[in-house]
Each structure stands twice: as C-alpha cells, then as structure tokens.
Amino acid sequence: MKKLNVGLVGAGFMGKAHSIGYSDMPKYFWPAPAVPVLKTICDIVPEIAADAKERFGFEKCCTDWRDIVNDPEIDVVSICTPNNVHAEIAIAALNAGKHVLCEKPIASTLEDAKAMAEAAKEAAQKGIIAMNAYQYRRVPAIDLAKKFIDEGSIGKILNVRCTYLQSWSADPASPLSWRFQKDIAGAGTLGDIASHVIDIAQYLAGDIEAVTGMMQTYITERPVQEGGTDLLGTVKLGADAKRKAVDVDDEDSFLVKFKSGAVGSIEATRNAWGRNNFITVELHGTLGSLYFNYERLNELQVCLAGDPDDRRGFKTIYTGPAHFHGEVTWNIPGMNIGYGELKSIESYEFIKAVVEGRQPSTSFAEGYRVERVCDAVKRSAETGRWVTVND
Ligand SMILES: NC(=O)c1ccc[n+]([C@@H]2O[C@H](COP(=O)([O-])OP(=O)(O)OC[C@H]3O[C@@H](n4cnc5c(N)ncnc54)[C@H](O)[C@@H]3O)[C@@H](O)[C@H]2O)c1
Known part of the structure; x- marks a missing residue:
C-alpha cells in the first residue's frame, strides 16, 4: 500500500481535525488510495507542538514550518494556521513540490489569495495538487442536493437562501483572539x-455575479487573548484583562x-444566541425545493412540485x-456522521486526488473566487450599492 508522509502546520482546532481526518480515513475508505503517515507537526508555540505530537500521534514536532516544507521526506502539507500565513506557507510548499x-x-487578503491561485495553477502543470478545505460542500446531504439539481429534479433554480449563524462570540467577555484582528x-x-456558505451556494447554483450588503460590528472592544x-x-476573560478594539x-x-x-441572500453572525453551527441552505426551483x-x-x-396536491410538502431523506x-456512514441511515467524518471525507478526496494527479474541489481557484465575492461584499458595505464580483 502506497504511503504519503504528512507535515501539518498549526496544531489548534483544525490541526486536530486534519490529524483525525488523515488517521481515520483508511479506517473508512479501504483500500485507501494511499495511507497518510503522520510525520511532523509544527506549531509556533513549542508546548502546543510537543503536546500535539503526543496527542495526535506524529513522529516529530517543530516550531518553524520551513522545517516541514524543506524536508524531502514530506509529501503533503496541511496548513491549519491563522489566515495571514496561509499564502507564505502554501506558496513555499507548492514550490518545493509538496501537495x-x-x-x-484561502488567505487574509485578496492579493495573497490571487498569488496562491496562480502558484497552484503553475504547480498543477507539474502534477502538484492544491486544495482549499471547504469541507461542508462534502456533506453527503449537500451532495444529494447537487444530484437533485444536476438531474433537473427541482427545475431551474430561482432563489438560494443561506445562513451561517453561531453564538460563541455573543458574550462581550469572549476574548479578542486572532479571529477578531484584521491584520491576522x-x-x-x-x-x-x-x-463557507458562499462556497456551498456557488457549488450548488453556480457563480455569484453581484452582491449588495451590510457589515456590522456590535461588540467593538474585547479582552485580549495573546x-x-x-x-x-x-473561556471568558475578567474585567481586569487588557482590552483592545475589534476591527472586523x-x-x-x-x-x-x-x-x-x-437571486438569493446570505446572512452570517457569530453573535446569535441559540444558534450553534446553524448552516442552512434553501433552494427554490421551478419544479421543487431543497432545504x-x-x-x-x-x-x-425535498419538496417536489409534481407530487399530488394533497401529498405535496417537504419529505426528509436520511443520508446513509x-x-x-x-x-x-456506519451502514444504516440515521446512525449519522459528524464533523470528524467530514474531515475524513476531505482527507480521502485530497489523498485520492494526489494519487490520481487530478485537481480536487475546492481548488485554490475556487477559494480565490470565494474571496472575490467577500471583497465585493466589503466594497458594497462601504458604498451601499450593488457591486459586481471581479472575474
Ligand atoms: N474548515 C473549517 O470548518 C474551519 C474551522 C475552524 C477554523 N478553520 C480555519 O483553520 C485555520 C486555523 O484555525 P483554528 O481554529 O485551527 O485556529 P487555532 O487558533 O485553534 O489554531 C491555530 C494554531 O496555529 C498556530 N500558529 C500560528 N501561527 C503559526 C505559524 N506561523 N506557524 C506555525 N503555527 C502557527 C497557533 O499557535 C495555534 O496553535 C484558519 O484559517 C481558520 O479559518 C477552518
């Protein structure tokens, strides 16, 4: 069985998710396209790196991502750092021939996103694979929605409504981590x-052409997490913690x-009490609707217009x-999968693409397009006008 050595940069939440994705993938998908070997994990904080090596089962750890990118033994690199360093690490890794x-x-600026898409395009000519980790488009139920759409079962799509609502930062005592700092x-x-929902919306309904919208910051200051x-x-920080302005x-x-x-609408907030990971997608077509x-x-x-008048309504399909x-999916519909399994699906798609020498979705080009939609939203929020997404 072919093996691929993994180097992973950033050992926080996503470092854990990617580690689980790689190590569980062959347990689900067998024979696996290749078996990922957890070789080196990197975190800029030495204690986090050392802890992650033990916890996630890596052979080595380091504190400088260059040790991974320059290691001839490493085949694939997972980037799980905050957004501002994605570009530097990804471009160096692709140039070094790593998948x-x-x-x-994909990045913290439009310029970085563009540079990454260009680097991925160039690397693709040498058979190097680059993938952006938008795992929610890989939920089996989203794939089933795509099947309904592609088969024409819901007809021409008329509108798409998406939300991504969370509550974890609704408390003003919730710390100002890197996520609340524009430069990171x-x-x-x-x-x-x-x-995430822009990616799903474009996956299901095609490219977004123009947007008009608003962006708000309700909690303008938070206690700092260094x-x-x-x-x-x-964790909530007390009143004595140093405070800083939120600039996002x-x-x-x-x-x-x-x-x-x-047409459609997208709403996202991390301050919606009672909503946790409330990603919703509702599509209405000429022949039916999906939710x-x-x-x-x-x-x-799924609701199909062709059902008899007295039977028409949403029916629920359990994926399995x-x-x-x-x-x-654990053999029986209703036994259910969760976030960990999604990351195993993502790992499978990535490793399979590497083995087959084929660019997977979400490609860096698609990740860059999501950034262009975000850029259009920012420009619209400033001007209050409709803004066309740059092609
Ligand atoms: N796909 C998803 O559903 C999903 C969910 C959460 C986060 N993310 C993305 O994953 C990335 C990481 O987010 P997270 O929640 O895991 O963050 P996190 O704060 O939990 O972990 C980030 C880790 O990176 C380390 N780090 C920072 N700079 C580094 C550097 N230069 N070199 C090495 N290590 C460095 C930090 O010490 C920290 O341990 C972000 O881009 C985020 O947007 C994606």
Whole structure:
C-alpha cells in the first residue's frame, strides 16, 4: 500500500481535525488510495507542538514550518494556521513540490489569495495538487442536493437562501483572539463563516455575479487573548484583562445575484444566541425545493412540485450507505456522521486526488473566487450599492 508522509502546520482546532481526518480515513475508505503517515507537526508555540505530537500521534514536532516544507521526506502539507500565513506557507510548499491542503478562507487578503491561485495553477502543470478545505460542500446531504439539481429534479433554480449563524462570540467577555484582528484574520464573520456558505451556494447554483450588503460590528472592544489557539468563546476573560478594539465584522447580510439569473441572500453572525453551527441552505426551483440545516446534517428535505396536491410538502431523506461516500456512514441511515467524518471525507478526496494527479474541489481557484465575492461584499458595505464580483 502506497504511503504519503504528512507535515501539518498549526496544531489548534483544525490541526486536530486534519490529524483525525488523515488517521481515520483508511479506517473508512479501504483500500485507501494511499495511507497518510503522520510525520511532523509544527506549531509556533513549542508546548502546543510537543503536546500535539503526543496527542495526535506524529513522529516529530517543530516550531518553524520551513522545517516541514524543506524536508524531502514530506509529501503533503496541511496548513491549519491563522489566515495571514496561509499564502507564505502554501506558496513555499507548492514550490518545493509538496501537495497542499490549506484551511479556509484561502488567505487574509485578496492579493495573497490571487498569488496562491496562480502558484497552484503553475504547480498543477507539474502534477502538484492544491486544495482549499471547504469541507461542508462534502456533506453527503449537500451532495444529494447537487444530484437533485444536476438531474433537473427541482427545475431551474430561482432563489438560494443561506445562513451561517453561531453564538460563541455573543458574550462581550469572549476574548479578542486572532479571529477578531484584521491584520491576522483579514475579515471577521465574512471570511470565517460566511465564506463557507458562499462556497456551498456557488457549488450548488453556480457563480455569484453581484452582491449588495451590510457589515456590522456590535461588540467593538474585547479582552485580549495573546497568541495560542483560539478558544472560541469557551473561556471568558475578567474585567481586569487588557482590552483592545475589534476591527472586523460581527455580522454580514447581503443579497446575491447569480450568473444563472437566480437571486438569493446570505446572512452570517457569530453573535446569535441559540444558534450553534446553524448552516442552512434553501433552494427554490421551478419544479421543487431543497432545504438543508447542518445542525441536522444527515438529513435533506425535498419538496417536489409534481407530487399530488394533497401529498405535496417537504419529505426528509436520511443520508446513509446509498449516498455520497456511504463508506463513512456506519451502514444504516440515521446512525449519522459528524464533523470528524467530514474531515475524513476531505482527507480521502485530497489523498485520492494526489494519487490520481487530478485537481480536487475546492481548488485554490475556487477559494480565490470565494474571496472575490467577500471583497465585493466589503466594497458594497462601504458604498451601499450593488457591486459586481471581479472575474
Ligand atoms: N474548515 C473549517 O470548518 C474551519 C474551522 C475552524 C477554523 N478553520 C480555519 O483553520 C485555520 C486555523 O484555525 P483554528 O481554529 O485551527 O485556529 P487555532 O487558533 O485553534 O489554531 C491555530 C494554531 O496555529 C498556530 N500558529 C500560528 N501561527 C503559526 C505559524 N506561523 N506557524 C506555525 N503555527 C502557527 C497557533 O499557535 C495555534 O496553535 C484558519 O484559517 C481558520 O479559518 C477552518
């Protein structure tokens, strides 16, 4: 069985998710396209790197990502750092001939995103693979929605409504981590979570052509968390903690027009009490409607216009072995998969693409397009006008 040595940079939340994705992947997908070997894990904080080596089962650890990129033994690099260093690491890794799986958003600036898409295009000519980690498009129920759309079962798509609502930063005592600093994150809610539903919306309904919207910051100051992993609101800092201004968005609402002629809306916030990972996608077509909510990610709701008048309504389909990557679904619909399995699906798609020498989705080009939509939202929020997404 072919093996691929993994180097992983950034040992926080996503470092854990990618480690689990790689190590569990062959347990679900067998024979695996190749078996990932957890070789080296890097974190800029030495204690986090050492801890992660033991916990996630890597052979070595380091504190400088260059030790991974320059190591001839490493085949694939996972980038799980905050957004501002994605570009530097990804471009160096691609130039060194490593295949790259980079967390989303692709970068913290549009310029970096463009440079990454160009580097990936050049690397592709040498058979090097680059993938942006938008795993939610790989939820089996989202894949089933795509199947309904591609088969024409819901007709021409008329509108698409998406939300991504969370509550973890709704408390003003929730710390100002890197996610609330523009120079590190690039944007707030827009890049962190709206980007996911922009990716899903474009995956299902095609490219977004123009947007008009608003961006708000409700909590303008927070207690500072210095470095380390973002604790995502699980720790509250006291009144005596140093405070700093928040320079990114808490909430975004925008209308979208698709190139296809469909219209829609996207809303994202991390301050919605009672909403946890409330990713919803509702599409209405000329022949039917589809509804998905990540908080019930093993279900897709479908309503078909052709059903008899007295039977028409949403029915719920539980995803299972009959659906996309049924290997991960524990044999019986309703036994359910979760976030860890999604990262195993992502790892499978990435490793398979590497072995087959084929560019996977979400490609860096698609990740860059999500950034261009985000850029259009920012420009619209400044001017209050409709803004065309740059092609
Ligand atoms: N796909 C998803 O669903 C999803 C979910 C969460 C985060 N993310 C993305 O993953 C990335 C990481 O987010 P996270 O939540 O894991 O953050 P985190 O704060 O939990 O972890 C980041 C880690 O990177 C380390 N780090 C910072 N700079 C570094 C450098 N130069 N070299 C090496 N290590 C460095 C930090 O010490 C920290 O341990 C971000 O781009 C984020 O947007 C994606």
